[in-house]
Amino acid sequence: MTIYSEQEAKAILDKAIKASKADGCSATLSGSNAGNIRYALNGVSTSGSVSDCDLGVEVSFGKRTGTATINHFDDASIEAVVRRAEELARLAPENPEFMPQIDKQTYKASNTYFEKTAAVTPEYRARVAAACIEPCRKDKLVAAGYFVDTASFVATANSKGNFGYQKSTDMDFTCTVRTEDGKGSGWVARNLSDVSAFDPKSDIQTAIDKAKGSVDAKALEPGKYTVIMEPAATAGLISFMMFGFDARHADEGRSFLSKKGGGNKLGEKLFDERVTMYADPWDANAAVLPWDQEGLARARTSIIDKGKVEYLHYSRYWAQKQGKKAVGQPGNLIMLGGDKSTMDLVKGTKKGVLVTRTWYIRMVDPQTVLLTGLTRDGTFYIEDGQIKYPIKNFRFNESPAIMLNNIEEMGKSVRVQGDESPFIMMVPPMKIRDFTFSSLSDAV
Template structure:
């Protein structure tokens, strides 16, 4: 396993800094082991393990910046990558938004490591695939899925004296189950830090039930419906919305958080008062690295509080320009929910639609965060608290901002994979007046 200790990583970074003759130098080294297994048509199709470590160096002469990377760590190679970065910096034009490296910071460690995940072997991955495939074979269903796990480290240092080191591990699993005739489809996904908390045999049962139950889907007229979005279905829409919580785009009029006449909507009500979204690198279910890409220490902070915009992300350059304090970028997104499971939300719904998954989401209008996308892999009509029958998939046109103003109920939050990587904590959501614009023939 290619994981350097803190002492080994620091020794390399110290050498890099010593080799530099630039006004300032920053370096980051990271890597580890990533393993995967892919299965399709009830058989394992590919599997692999990748070990890698890479060093990146950035130097600056005034506001002229150069970067270079390498994966060899003898002294000659380290000096060579520094010189390459310096040569590039001397050729580069000045960057008017260049910000000097930050000085020494104090980082409170977060619990991002898992020995169990780091110890995963090819045989263990094959067992997870087997636990997904065999139940499907027994029921005449067809499974296809992917498991990817990683265990690694990251360390950085700069010539101002800032240094950080931490290890992290995680695993991500998805499985699609189809009926043999292809008319029914179910899906399940799981994102965990500790692989011991994951049970493929249990997870695949969810996809199997949905696949068997989604045959002979009936068509409903497009329109506005009450929907229950499972957390994975909500993740695609909420992830998109969070990309707009950037202060600069809001201040420059390029965001739904821009104010008419200039400025941003910090402090303004934008969604239902029950919506509370925040970031917390020490959250036990979705821990994140304790620093951001600039080497600033992360903090717990409200993003939306009781439906009002509480904070936006400021780059160091934009914070300086706007006279704001420098704060680290967010490492995770957590949305509070209630206590009910998805099944309990269904049981309390007179009429509505259950969405297992949203897919192929694209932005239509940045000023309203209007998105378009498709439902798939298990869409069901709800009547009198029960899944009455499967329905054909829809194309939707919906804004997560409008969606979060149409909340009827929130369930218990669970860990899901964010679209841009990393993890989120999101609840299932019962939403009224969700807009479907047309039918889709995909299952």
């Protein structure tokens, strides 16, 4: 599939909007070209490419809505998908929280598209796999990983005259390296928009070193420890915490930002004063679309400033109900840090635990944002500023709201995307005191 130009996309959307007889109509055209390569046991297992493009139409009659999707864009098909959406709308029950199409928005383009990423070839993907497999074979290690590159576009329009168009690129890389006996494991991941900043030969060495270093792990008693959390480990916990920044959840008593007796904690200082987070769709290292899933324009938004909560997300319905203004929901999260690397934090630690990655994170209690999960792929004991030996993995039970009050030091923020996270994130490594490990895990 070719990526539709702005003019081509607008022509298709205009036809859909014009064909509708409903009270309101919105349409989204999106498509992508994605290539991938997967390898395991030091050999490529699958590779391929996927191209797709869809037109989604949503219409409304009063408070009744209907949606339909199609992947053919001739005049007859566009007419048919609009009629189908209208049929479904007439059958649907009224939505008591219905909101009409958004008004016309002003979108400031963000730098989400890079030609080098869009031009990635099967040969390039093969070289990425080889850069991981070959050194592992030489060291009698076993590599398994996945690389995918995507070029995409999205265009949105509605019957109130709103229109937006933007192209994006993205690449995701992850690799796990195991020792032949399966007793040691290392892991590395990269998420970028610009593939020219990616160096698989350098990145794979991180996983190799951790796999070698994690053999013959010793058991450490569960308890509270000073922990060095690498950015990928931290991101998984913080991204779960961000679900609590929903104004309705907070107002209705379902969030850690709820006040007893009603209301929310907007404006209160709840974290260490070194904690500052914001969203910025135009951030040079983590740019995202300048609108959210509803088409609302995004803005640079302060979320936490020196420990104080400065933002809650108001859906359009909840904003109207509460007399607030709805703005685009953030698509990224940037957390300020310091200048040190992860190993710099290790050097300044008398006794502690280095955590490479947190995994299988699940919510235990949304009102305290208590989470549980596992460490994996390289957990090490630190003594006198040095990594002394590998330790067995733990299950943890910890709240990021508490974790962000127990900061001893932060390093330099790097781009990550946490497991199951809706955000692109810039997160620093952190030294945290009194992190709770509740039990041992046999996982490698």
